[in-house]
Amino acid sequence: MYDPIFAKSFSRYDRRRFGCFALILSLIIALSICSTFNPTLHPLTLIGDAVNLQLSISAVESMLIDDAIINNITAQTETAQNMLVINETASAADIEPRISLQSMIVMKESETKPAKIDQKRRNVDPLCRVVKPDADYCEIEGDVRIDPNSSTVFLVMPRSTISETNATSNWIIEPYPRRGTGFVKPWTVKLAAEDDASVPKCDHLHSLPALLFSIGGFTGNHFHDFADLLVPLFATSFRFKRDVHFLATDYKPWWPAKYRPLLRRLTGHDMLDIDRQNQTHCYTKLTAGLKFDSELVVDSASGVSMRQFRQLLRQTYSLDRDKASGSGRPRLMIVSRKRTRILTNEDRISRAARKLGFEVVSAEGDVSANLTKFAQLVNSCDVMMGVHGAGLTNMVFLPDKAVLIQIVPLGAIDIFAKLDFGNPSAGMKIRYLDYKIEMKESSLIQRYPIDHPVLRDPMSIHRQGWGKLRDVYLNNQNVTIDVRRFRATLAKALKLLRR
Secondary structure, eight states, X not given: OHHHHHHHHSOHHHHHHHHHHHHHHHHHHHHHHHHHHOGGGOHHHHHOTTOOOOOOHHHHHHHOOOHHHHHTHHHHHTTSTTOOOOOTTOOHHHHGGGOOHHHHHHHHHTTTSOOOOOGGGOOOOOOOEEEXXXXXXXXXXEEEEEETTTTEEEEEEOGGGOOTTGGGOEEEEOSXXXXXXXXSOOEEEEEEETTOTTSOOOSEEOSSOEXXXXXXXXXXXXXXXXXXXXXXXXXXXXXXXXXXXXXXXXXOTHHHHHTHHHHTTTBSSOOEEGGGOOSOEEEEEEEEEOOOOBTTBOOGGGTOOHHHHHHHHHHHTTOOOSBOOOSSSOXXXXXXXXXXXXXXXXXXXXXXXXXXXXEEEEEESSOOSOXXXXXXXXXXXXXXEEESSGGGGGGGGSOBTOEEEEEEOSSSXXXXXXXXXXXXXXXXXXXXXEEEOOGGGBGGGGTSOTTSHHHHOHHHHHTTOHHHHIIIIISSOOBOOOHHHHHHHHHHHHHHHTO
């Protein structure tokens, strides 16, 4: 009678657990009865003086941990109150040996009450994981104290939780996507004991998370403003839904002023010039550095995408067009350059484009004045073209299914052209065409003899380093396009629009 009910009410695994429980409970009762008649047989005596514990029924129940909990320890540790550092690079195999049975019991209880993990059994390292060879990114959780005077982030913990190995663990990071620019202040992330007299006391306690990043680097260049800061800021902070403090090191007042409408979409709080603070700001969560996947690219696996970033731009700058026009008279924008890589026969290209059916507008792409007005102008266009350079960054304002034509100058810079603008176009739902100029279309043919390595062997110049390549091919080259040859590229753009 009992067995069928038992089998119906409990799974095979539950029955096995219940059987183990019953067996342990029976042993406790039996040992207790024995101890009544023979005190020398008391359970604690049998176990030994080293164990100062009475095993209660509730303790036994706590030990019956679901397989799912044991197999998913990495996820469970996030709920434990004292898991102060989130190590995203560690695998389950790295973490599990550090966690005792008692810790696992507490993790199960942490769903309903604060955790009380045996800190002496923990081996917690501060995390600053390198996500790319030239970028630092660090997520810290716990008692986080920011000391602007020493440019140090302290992760404060009880001394008993700090091992000899990580007691001296310091990470030097540059909170900017590109390391080694020479324009970014380094910060130290340091693990410290709470009784250490050198640890600063909190002057300001904050309940919101914080994001520490640098406005140094290459800011001021339109491409780097978006590729190095605005897009990574979006990718890193969007999950906070504006409830995050932006802490800016290497602060430049003009930069947040220029992009204030967009920054207001990412945080509901004023940006803090952290370098100029004379007091210690304390948080429970801090992200130092920015997520950086690639130039103008957001990895959708992180939960956000470039499509969402472009939607944010449309909301911020009141961009009306979601999709390029496939009929009528499409609008072509020629991005002009005034200092380097000048398109010398822009007027002839404009005439050829009009004959093909385009309406043509021309504008300098390095925006320094009214960004809203310029973004709206770009959004009104169906095709954008220009010589490789920062002005092409304005592709972010184009409507979906628009066409970008990148004119690639002479030299071994094809890889940079593809990385900066060709590859990102797919994530923006923009069609991409490139036009690689020939030797006769470059102004370099007037400066060097026909057999010079600059003309005949660009890779030999590339091997001399980025500085040499930039000086020769980017800073001292103009372009005169063969209009007849380029007409085929314009015709292809028309076909793409009409698909």
